[in-house]
Amino acid sequence: MTEQASTAAAAGRPGLRAGRDGGVGWGLRSVVALTGLVLIAPTAVVIPMSFSAGDTFQFPPEDWSLRWYQAFFSSEKWMRSLLTSVQIGLLVAVTATVLGVAAAFGLNRAGFRGRGAIRSLMMAPLIVPGIVVAVAIYGVFLRWQLNGTAIGFVTAHTVMALPFVVTVMTTSLAGYDRTLDTAAASLGATQVTTFFRITVPLIAPGVLSGFVFAFVMSLDEVVVALFLQTPDIQTLPVQMYNSITLEIDPTIAAASSLMVTATTLVLLVPQFVRRKRSTP
Amino acid sequence: MSAPTASAPPVAATGGAGPAPARPRRRMAGWFILPATALLLVFFCYPLAFVIWRSFTDPSAGLGNYTALLHDGVSTTVLVRTLVTGLIVSACTLVIAYPYAYTMTRVGPRGRNLMTVVVLLPFWTSMMARNFAWYMLEQRGGLIDDAFSAVGIHGVVLLGSVPGVAVAMVQVMLPFMVLPLYSGMEGIDKRLLDAATSLGAPRWRAFARVYLPLSLPGVLSGFTLVFILTLGFYVTPALLGSPQESLVAQLIATQVSKLLDFGGAGALGTVLLAVTLLALFVVSRFANLSSTTEKAVTND
Numbered sequence: 001m002t003e004q005a006s007t008a009a010a011a012g013r014p015g016l017r018a019g020r021d022g023g024v025g026w027g028l029r030s031v032v033a034l035t036g037l038v039l040i041a042p043t044a045v046v047i048p049m050s051f052s053a054g055d056t057f058q059f060p061p062e063d064w065s066l067r068w069y070q071a072f073f074s075s076e077k078w079m080r081s082l083l084t085s086v087q088i089g090l091l092v093a094v095t096a097t098v099l100g101v102a103a104a105f106g107l108n109r110a111g112f113r114g115r116g117a118i119r120s121l122m123m124a125p126l127i128v129p130g131i132v133v134a135v136a137i138y139g140v141f142l143r144w145q146l147n148g149t150a151i152g153f154v155t156a157h158t159v160m161a162l163p164f165v166v167t168v169m170t171t172s173l174a175g176y177d178r179t180l181d182t183a184a185a186s187l188g189a190t191q192v193t194t195f196f197r198i199t200v201p202l203i204a205p206g207v208l209s210g211f212v213f214a215f216v217m218s219l220d221e222v223v224v225a226l227f228l229q230t231p232d233i234q235t236l237p238v239q240m241y242n243s244i245t246l247e248i249d250p251t252i253a254a255a256s257s258l259m260v261t262a263t264t265l266v267l268l269v270p271q272f273v274r275r276k277r278s279t280p
Numbered sequence: 281m282s283a284p285t286a287s288a289p290p291v292a293a294t295g296g297a298g299p300a301p302a303r304p305r306r307r308m309a310g311w312f313i314l315p316a317t318a319l320l321l322v323f324f325c326y327p328l329a330f331v332i333w334r335s336f337t338d339p340s341a342g343l344g345n346y347t348a349l350l351h352d353g354v355s356t357t358v359l360v361r362t363l364v365t366g367l368i369v370s371a372c373t374l375v376i377a378y379p380y381a382y383t384m385t386r387v388g389p390r391g392r393n394l395m396t397v398v399v400l401l402p403f404w405t406s407m408m409a410r411n412f413a414w415y416m417l418e419q420r421g422g423l424i425d426d427a428f429s430a431v432g433i434h435g436v437v438l439l440g441s442v443p444g445v446a447v448a449m450v451q452v453m454l455p456f457m458v459l460p461l462y463s464g465m466e467g468i469d470k471r472l473l474d475a476a477t478s479l480g481a482p483r484w485r486a487f488a489r490v491y492l493p494l495s496l497p498g499v500l501s502g503f504t505l506v507f508i509l510t511l512g513f514y515v516t517p518a519l520l521g522s523p524q525e526s527l528v529a530q531l532i533a534t535q536v537s538k539l540l541d542f543g544g545a546g547a548l549g550t551v552l553l554a555v556t557l558l559a560l561f562v563v564s565r566f567a568n569l570s571s572t573t574e575k576a577v578t579n580d
Contacts, residue, residue, distance in 0.1 A: 024383055024386050024387060028379055028382070028383055029383075031379045031380075032379065032380055032395070035376055035377075035380045035454075036395070036398045038376070038451060039398055039399060039401055039402055039451065039454060040401055042410070042413050042414060042417060043402065043409060045413050045417065045423070046409050046412060046413045046416075049413075049416060057415065057416050057419065058421070059417070059422060060423075098315075099315050099319060100316060102312040102313070102315060102316065103312060103313045103315075103316035105309060105312045106309050106310055106311070106312030106313035106314075107313060108309075109312075110308075110309035110310035110313075118313055121320055121325075122316065122320070124320070124324065125320075127556065127560070128328065128512070128553065128556065129511050129512025129529070129549075129552050129553065129556060130512040130513065130514060131512050131513075131514045131528075131529035131532050131533060131549070132328070132331070132512060132532070132552055132553055133324070133328075133512075134533075135331060135532055135533070135536050135542075135545055135546075135549055136324075136327035136328045136330065136549070137323065137324075137327050138536065139327060139330060139331055139334070139536075139542055140323075140326065140327045140330055155319070155323050156323065158319065158323075159320060159323050159324045162316060162319070162320065216404075219406075220406050220407050220408075222407055222408060222515050223514045223515060227533075227536075227537065237406070237407065237408045240408040240412065241408060241515065244411075244412060244519060245518075245519065252408075252412055253412070255408075255409075256406065256408065256409035256412050256413070257409070259405075259406035259408070259409050260405045260409045263405060263406055264404055264405070267404050
């Protein structure tokens with residue numbers, strides 16, 4: 001295409017012209033809208049699917065019912081896996097938050113060599129391919145007899161949740177004005193008072209976000225949980241996995257809807273807390 | 281909400297070089313990293329090292345697992361298929377994410393917030409729910425099949441094929457492309473485009489010669505991130521792909537869970553890890569190169 005021709009082509013398209021002065025042309029607008037649809041729609045189909053009356057994964061469903069919710073809440077198998085997941089998730093959230101917040105503090109406040117290496121180490125569980133992490137942990141857990149134990153699940157998930165907590169806390173601490181500590185001290189506050197009256201309120205939103213991320217990460221994790229599962233201890237995502245691969249069990253549609261709703265709500269909690277704080 | 285994927289800001293500047301009124305506390309703070317570091321050493325580094333070690337020693341010392349990998353006729357095919365899939369997924373994600381990220385730099389703050397929430401939705405939503413949703417859409421008689429049948433193309437069943445896996449991967453990977461792209465594009469001075477057009481460059485050329493090169497660091501980091509992450513996907517290929525056309529994660533999982541062949545699986549895992557580190561290394565060199573050129577251009 002020659003230069004003139006393409007200039008003419010560009011001039012002939014109102015969308016491109018309109019995009020020029022800061023606004024967004026209709027061409028770009030529709031591309032973005034389509035992208036948004038691709039991002040949201042596929043997951044949204046689980047919600048109508050969960051109200052299906054049929055026995056198969058037929059979508060869209062022909063008739064509607066609440067039978068899969070009933071199946072979910074009355075099945076011992078599903079309820080036990082839900083309970084397992086929530087328990088493991090809470091334990092993971094507590095340990096990962098404690099360890100991650102401490103680590104972020106150490107990285108932020110202490111000056112020592114090799115800090116960059118430690119920081120990379122904290123992020124490594126995100127970068128190393130998921131399947132390699134799963135197989136590696138499974139390998140040593142077989143020897144240490146941690147497979148199918150609560151401790152095994154909690155430690156494995158804590159390792160994977162740490163990067164999230166450390167990242168959130170690092171961002172939170174980066175915005176922490178340390179002259180406030182000095183100001184408190186100059187006004188006669190002890191270190192302990194400063195910590196509880198100044199530091200804790202300032203970092204609380206970051207800690208809460210870290211806690212929530214760690215909980216959701218554990219609640220959602222499948223790959224490691226698939227390897228560590230035993231018939232006695234299965235997390236909800238593992239049960240969901242098995243309900244597609246082993247048995248065609250549409251109860252998964254109800255489980256999926258509940259998971260999507262629950263994770264979205266839980267993740268919105270820190271947002272609301274922050275908003276409340278900023279508008280007292 | 282962008283925290284898990286946004287890169288950490290350089291805290292070193294605030295923590296390390298500050299004044300030292302609280303020197304004893306600073307030394308104490310160093311101990312705070314110990315518990316997390318210990319946990320990672322025992323439950324992450326040691327297991328990884330053990331897997332790598334076993335790939336050279338299990339069942340016998342030497343490179344047996346690696347030569348087997350080259351000659352068994354399956355592993356190399358699967359590895360190549362995985363790498364190609366990763367590249368295709370990264371490329372598709374880039375094509376979709378680029379206009380999206382570009383638009384994010386041009387709309388107001390409210391629009392930007394909305395677009396960020398939308399792009400992070402797949403990241404938030406349960407992984408199993410997402411894969412189950414694609415399972416329904418891609419199956420025979422699913423929505424995708426129906427849609428193509430409606431326009432006269434029959435039998436588009438993505439379930440059980442590599443394209444089916446790739447489509448689902450693209451959806452999940454979009455946030456990992458959009459966010460680095462956006463943070464790169466945000467720093468581009470829009471007046472450069474006006475300058476180029478005022479000097480007589482047609483819009484497409486101003487874009488291709490000025491904007492595109494400036495956005496390359498973001499493109500590279502997004503591309504690498506997506507590529508690396510797709511290599512380790514297990515659940516998506518296991519549910520939406522087929523055992524006949526498996527990706528490397530499925531092969532590793534089968535070797536471990538069905539055959540308990542930790543040596544062979546370890547060799548594949550080590551190769552995967554090496555590819556990941558290589559990609560990171562290469563991009564870190566290129567990203568630096570690009571950011572220096574970026575500086576050179578913007579200072580002119």
